Structure formats: C-alpha cells, structure tokens
Amino acid sequence: MDEFSLIHRYFQRPENSPASSGIRLGIGDDAAILTPPAHHELVISTDTLISGRHFPIDTDPYSIGWKAAAVNLSDLAAMGAKPHSILLALTLPEANPDFLEPLADGLFALCDAAQVKLIGGDTTRGQTLSLTVTALGWVPTGQAILRSGAQIGDLIVVSGTLGDAAYALQHLNNPALDPELKSRLDRPTPRLALGLALRGYASAMLDISDGLAQDLGHILKESGVWGQIHLEDLPLSPTLAALNPEQRAALALSGGDDYELCFTISPSKFAILQSVWGDSSPPLNVIGQINARDHNKNEHPHNNLTVLYQQKPFILTQQGFRHFE
Ligand code: TPS
Known part of the structure; x- marks a missing residue:
C-alpha cells in the first residue's frame, strides 16, 4: 500500500461541519487551514513516542494510538487550553493493516471523546515505529497557565x-x-x-x-x-x-x-x-x-x-x- 492510500484508508475521515469547528481545510492538501476563534491564542505542543523507549515494543496498537494522542492533549490540558486538533507524523517499519487499523481506532477514540480532529500528517517507512503528534488548542487571550506563576504561600x-x-x-x-x-x-x-x-x-x-x-x-x-x-x-x-x-x-x-x-x-x-x-x-x-x-x-x-x-x-x-x- 502506498503512502497516499494508507493515509486515506486509515486516517482520512469525513469532517462533520468543518466550518463551525474552525477547520476551513482539513487533512488531504499540503497544509490545513484553521480559523482561530476571536480573542483567543493558539496553544501548540509536540511530543514523539518511540517503540521500546516510550512504550514497550509489545504494546497493543490501539493503546499506542491512544497514548500518542493522550500525552499531547495532556500538554494542552496543562496550559488550561481547549484542544482543537492534532497532526500525526508516523514512521512505520511496514504498512500492516492488522496493526494500523487498531492504531487509528485508538487514536480516534480519544480524539472523538475530546472533540479533536486530525487535520494533517505524514507517513514514512523507517526501522523503528515512531509517532510524533502535534496538538493545537485555544485559550482566551492571556489566560494560559504557565509554569512560572507560583507564589509564596501557594x-x-x-x-x-x-x-x-x-x-x-x-x-x-x-x-x-x-x-x-x-x-x-x-x-x-x-x-x-x-x-x-x-x-x-x-x-x-x-x-x-x-x-x-x-x-x-x-x-x-x-x-x-x-x-x-x-x-x-x-x-x-x-x-x-x-x-x-x-x-x-x-x-x-x-x-x-x-x-x-x-x-x-x-x-x-x-x-x-x-x-x-x-x-x-x-x-x-x-x-x-x-x-x-x-x-x-x-x-x-x-x-x-x-x-x-x-x-x-x-x-x-x-x-x-x-x-x-
Ligand atoms: C519501554 N518513560 C519513557 S519516556 C518517559 C517515561 C517515564 C517520560 C516522558 O517522555 N521504557 C518503556 N516505556 C516507558 N514508558 C518508559 C521506559 C518510561 P518524554 O520526556 O519524551 O515526553
């Protein structure tokens, strides 16, 4: 299976009401186009998960997909941001449907629960399974919670x-x-x-x-x-x-x-x-x-x-x- 049919088959899903969700253009073009809500700032974070390093190599694929999304959405939660969308860069030793289907299911299960859309990504062949997710979210201007605000007595x-x-x-x-x-x-x-x-x-x-x-x-x-x-x-x-x-x-x-x-x-x-x-x-x-x-x-x-x-x-x-x- 080539890269394009792989992305299409497992990761491209019909968007429900893209306009209202702030996605003018989702997965499938060179880049996605988002419409930020008024008076909000974009909060963005990225994290890589490598097989054998971030999860045991025999972890089931559903969990791998779930965890890749979860650790990134967790970073947005830690800023007080509302998650909006993710991008996925995937490196795979082989394109095995028995592995990819549950991996996509795990990723989307969490995304659906969090009302988060996959808006883009990249797939490459490589020796070690690796997933890099980039997560985007919104926060009302000035309201993000930083690491630097702790006060004496807190x-x-x-x-x-x-x-x-x-x-x-x-x-x-x-x-x-x-x-x-x-x-x-x-x-x-x-x-x-x-x-x-x-x-x-x-x-x-x-x-x-x-x-x-x-x-x-x-x-x-x-x-x-x-x-x-x-x-x-x-x-x-x-x-x-x-x-x-x-x-x-x-x-x-x-x-x-x-x-x-x-x-x-x-x-x-x-x-x-x-x-x-x-x-x-x-x-x-x-x-x-x-x-x-x-x-x-x-x-x-x-x-x-x-x-x-x-x-x-x-x-x-x-x-x-x-x-x-
Ligand atoms: C097989 N571990 C890996 S990365 C990390 C921790 C606690 C910190 C977060 O990563 N070995 C295997 N699976 C694991 N989960 C660990 C070790 C533990 P990062 O700092 O890259 O965000």
Whole structure:
C-alpha cells in the first residue's frame, strides 16, 4: 500500500461541519487551514513516542494510538487550553493493516471523546515505529497557565494518583498485575476538563510526564521559589500505598508517565475550587506548599524541592526520567 492510500484508508475521515469547528481545510492538501476563534491564542505542543523507549515494543496498537494522542492533549490540558486538533507524523517499519487499523481506532477514540480532529500528517517507512503528534488548542487571550506563576504561600496540588504507570512498567511480566494499573501505563487519561476548570485558579501548572520531583522542580525554578512536599500526602493507589517509603518515593516521585496535573494555587482560591470541583474525577490532593526559601537547602543541592517524610528531609536516589542518562 502506498503512502497516499494508507493515509486515506486509515486516517482520512469525513469532517462533520468543518466550518463551525474552525477547520476551513482539513487533512488531504499540503497544509490545513484553521480559523482561530476571536480573542483567543493558539496553544501548540509536540511530543514523539518511540517503540521500546516510550512504550514497550509489545504494546497493543490501539493503546499506542491512544497514548500518542493522550500525552499531547495532556500538554494542552496543562496550559488550561481547549484542544482543537492534532497532526500525526508516523514512521512505520511496514504498512500492516492488522496493526494500523487498531492504531487509528485508538487514536480516534480519544480524539472523538475530546472533540479533536486530525487535520494533517505524514507517513514514512523507517526501522523503528515512531509517532510524533502535534496538538493545537485555544485559550482566551492571556489566560494560559504557565509554569512560572507560583507564589509564596501557594498550595501544591496534584490530580489522581501517582506512580501507577511506573509500577505497571516494572511488573509487565507479572500475570497478577492489576489491569487498572496496566491501563494507566497504556492508556493515560488527559485531564482536559480539570485543565479548563483551573483557568483563573491555578497560579502555575504542568502535566507530570517525567516524575513529580523533576517536573515540580520546573515550576519551582521557573517561578523562582522553593517547595516542600510530604511523602505521606502523595495520593497512591492501594497497591502502591502498601509499599515501603523508598519504593513509594521511587515510583510516585521519579517514575514518570503519570499524565496527572500538578498545580499551585492560593489557599483561598483552592477553597473555592473545591466547592466547584467537588467530587468530580480526578480527585485533587494537596501535597505541600510553596516557600520563600528552603530551610533544608544544603541537603538538596539539585533543585528547589524538599521532600519530607515524618517531618524529616527524604533524599531521592533518582529525580525522574531522563532520556540521556
Ligand atoms: C519501554 N518513560 C519513557 S519516556 C518517559 C517515561 C517515564 C517520560 C516522558 O517522555 N521504557 C518503556 N516505556 C516507558 N514508558 C518508559 C521506559 C518510561 P518524554 O520526556 O519524551 O515526553
């Protein structure tokens, strides 16, 4: 199958009311044409997933398609943006319909749920399966939530539970691995509704892909502040809560692949947010606070974050996922 029939067969779908959705020209020409809504800014992000690096090589194709879209929509959620569309650049060792069909199904399942359209892409043959998704979204002008806005006195909050995907990655060959934990690795849920709900509330935000310690470190550095979190307060699934503190810390703080949101917020705004968000999913948990300076700084030369366990500094052996170490 040549490149054009491949794109047409698996990735070109009839657009429903393209004009109203802001797509003047979708997939199929040299480029797409979008009509941005008035008084909004374009928020755009890209992420590559490589087989054996970002997902185990035997991951089912539906999950691969889903995850490629999910990690990119998660980046838009982390800005407080409403996702609009994606582009997909695909490198494939071979054009196998038994693989491509479920891959497209997984990608579109999430896109449909998020009302996101595939507006373009590229397909090439290469030795290793790789997917690069570029995600586009809109945010009312000036309302995007950056990493640099954390203020002294803010609370540090995370959504959902941490470390599930890293636990699943460690236990892939264990037949007793809870399918819920496995799906946290294979099919992460981008926190889109929460990202939108946090506009006007969160002072800084990001999504956790490399592990909370490393990613929260970015907020602290960009904002020029210090932070303290408590190991006891990290939200954990029952399986992880049963582990010893070292194992818990390694998974929940340094494991990565969580795709939960981490944000800072003033205590007064958090009280209002709680009444608005209520018992909605995912749950929100306060794990620490932003400080003017770190009283335990000498013990933490690497970043601005102090992790406390039983009120004492807890030394992490690894900060988080790094591609080049
Ligand atoms: C087979 N992992 C890979 S990339 C990444 C993490 C936590 C951070 C996010 O990527 N090995 C396999 N599958 C995995 N999921 C991992 C390792 C863990 P990026 O920083 O490129 O956005």
